Amino acid sequence: MYLLGYDIGSSSVKVCLIEASSGKIIASDFSPKKEMKITAVSPGWAEQNPEDWWTHLKLAHEAVIQKSGIHPDDIKAIGITWQMHGLILTDKNQNLLRPAIIWCDSRAVPYGEKAFREIGEEKCLSHLLNSPGNFTASKLAWVKENEPEIFDKIDKIMLPGDYIAMKLSGEIGITIEGLSEGIFWDFKNNGISEDIINYYGIPKSFFPDIIPTFGIQATVSARTSHELGLKEGTPISYRAGDQPNNALSLNVFNPGEIASTAGTSGVVYGILDQLEYDPLSRVNTFAHVNHTPEETRLGVLLCINGTGILNSWMKHNLATSLLSYGDMNDLASLSPIGSKGLSIIPFGNGAERVLENKDTSCSIHGINFNIHSKGDILRAAQEGIVFSYEYGMNIMRDIGMDIQVIRAGNTNMFLSPVFRQSLASVSNAVIELYDTDGAVGAARAAGMGIGYYADSEEAFSSLEKIAVIEPERENRELYLEAYSRWTKHLNEII
Structure with a gap:
């Protein structure tokens, strides 16, 4: 079957x-x-x-x-x-x-x-x-x-x-x-x-x-x-x-559980059991898949439009001599935490909800022709995406989300060691990577829909955890310093 x-x-x-x-x-x-x-x-x-x-x-x-x-x-x-x-x-x-x-x-x-x-x-x-x-x-x-x-x-x-x-x-x-x-x-x-x-x-x-x-x-x-x-x-x-x-797909059904993706757009998605919302609507609250009028299950969604699309733009316009995204990740990893003072604001894919629907465009700050190389720019792009996540996750924390563990599929930008280590370190959350994706999740859920699986635990009992990324606590100050510089540039724009 x-x-x-x-x-x-x-x-x-x-x-x-x-x-x-x-x-x-x-x-x-x-x-x-x-x-x-x-x-x-x-x-x-x-x-x-x-x-x-x-x-x-x-x-x-x-x-x-x-x-x-x-x-x-x-x-x-x-x-x-x-x-x-x-x-x-x-x-x-x-x-x-x-x-x-x-x-x-x-x-x-x-x-x-x-x-x-x-x-x-x-x-x-x-x-x-x-x-x-x-x-x-x-x-x-x-x-x-x-x-x-x-x-x-x-x-x-x-x-x-x-x-x-x-x-x-x-x-x-x-x-x-x-x-x-x-x-x-x-x-x-x-x-x-x-x-x-x-x-x-x-x-x-x-x-x-x-x-x-x-x-x-x-x-x-x-x-x-x-x-x-x-x-x-x-x-x-x-x-x-x-x-x-x-x-x-990541078996996130219950209050306090957190999932993330980083494809064309990037998302952090957490479950609440009460009607909560951001008063500025910078993060959004929707019915989760198991929400019913009798049992509240809401997904608080942080969406960043300018995520994988920025990395894709870098590949097609800056890193054209590199063969793959893996090559880009390798080159980015040679740049130090903070990209030698370089910051990239990644919001170049239309209006951003997290910025109250402002369209700021993507921008590069602090570039120095004497010290910065292609690898620094590639790392700054990935760090900029990570920092946009942390900016939004702070809003989620303000409405009651406790972000300690983030589950993600081992795909798209989570394949990048720079991206996932930066995200774990700046957010101080453990990242768990699983071998799954949206199509796999939809197939498992179809089995739930016909009653083949008794519940979500049975449907996702074979879900395989393939990696755990702990925050680099010894380097956290460097990540926070880079994040502070990034937010300073963002605040100057918005």
């Missing part, structure tokens, strides 16, 4: 097949092999065509089936995870009305800020746990004002994973977790926010039926059975946004 996980990212689509009883990865693949295109028609915009996600899902799926050699009839459940906060619009025939406005698009910031003021800051925070900000609801408000001919054709709004589930099954649904990440969910009234939809003028008919995060949400249609080779009727039994799902 096998379980299938689909991870719809902004860089690629990953597919993973696991054997249910052992949790062993049988095969995985991703598409495209180069980063997926993000279209920016205007500054601050970011769009992708959802049909491209589907195309790349099919390519990666086909590769996984071929690699595994299994019969698709033996796949008993499908889980889906996706890049959060996107907006997909379809008409009554389930046809796309426009490209998806994705997570790093900042055009809706003024709409969210105005709604925050006019609905009332205290009301937004106490009911939504966030400012409407630059999230899905505000993106829809932008469409209503700027593309009324499209708005008038809308039958349903979706998040990226809902769209993929629709392509698989022909059915449209949305979870409480999905509604909360779009800032459509009222936590006090346990329903779609009347304040948001009335303020923005969003018809309630736009929303699909609410479905559980775990459970039989839909089944593979005859059409998709033919297209993907899956058995008709295979259940889709789990879906969640990438950050709640990444936390799930």
Whole structure:
């Protein structure tokens, strides 16, 4: 018996097949092999065509089936995870009305800020746990004002994973977790926010039926059975946004547990059991995968847009002579802690929530042509990302998070010794690295959704810890000195 996980990212689509009883990865693949295109028609915009996600899902799926050699009839459940906060619009025939406005698009910031003021800051925070900000609801408000001919054709709004589930099954649904990440969910009234939809003028008919995060949400249609080779009727039994799902992938379900990722964007995500929020909405609070009206489980999310994308930019524009990210990490490790006084502010990927939706751009401070080399710049970039994490984690601490252990997958920037040691040392937290990723987590969760696993402990009993990084306490003052210099430069900008 096998379980299938689909991870719809902004860089690629990953597919993973696991054997249910052992949790062993049988095969995985991703598409495209180069980063997926993000279209920016205007500054601050970011769009992708959802049909491209589907195309790349099919390519990666086909590769996984071929690699595994299994019969698709033996796949008993499908889980889906996706890049959060996107907006997909379809008409009554389930046809796309426009490209998806994705997570790093900042055009809706003024709409969210105005709604925050006019609905009332205290009301937004106490009911939504966030400012409407630059999230899905505000993106829809932008469409209503700027593309009324499209708005008038809308039958349903979706998040990226809902769209993929629709392509698989022909059915449209949305979870409480999905509604909360779009800032459509009222936590006090346990329903779609009347304040948001009335303020923005969003018809309630736009929303699909609410479905559980775990459970039989839909089944593979005859059409998709033919297209993907899956058995008709295979259940889709789990879906969640990438950050709640990444936390799930690391067996982070309970209050006080912390997960982190460092891909294109970077995240620290911790679990609370009470309705808490940052009064400035610099970190955001959403429903976690196991949240119910009866048992509060919230994910406090710190998101830094300018994370792996800065490292990628460095590779493609500065370190072009180096063969790999591993080569870059090796060169960065030759530079001392603090990068010889060099500081990089990494916020070059649109408006940053942690800076109250300011768009400061990326900047380099303190460069000296006589002492700094390529390795210093590469280290300063990684340290700058780490320092942006610590800046946000201090906000999380202020609302009750106790950050002592950070769990992460052994992937992306956590492969860098400089990055992970700097993060452990400046935060004074132990980092635990695990052999997992979002697609693997989605596959395990699909098993929970069909009841194959009794609970999360059984589902993640085979999760393998592969490394522990302790803070360098003897060098902590050097890290804190570099962080202090970095914050000084940041404060001069903001």
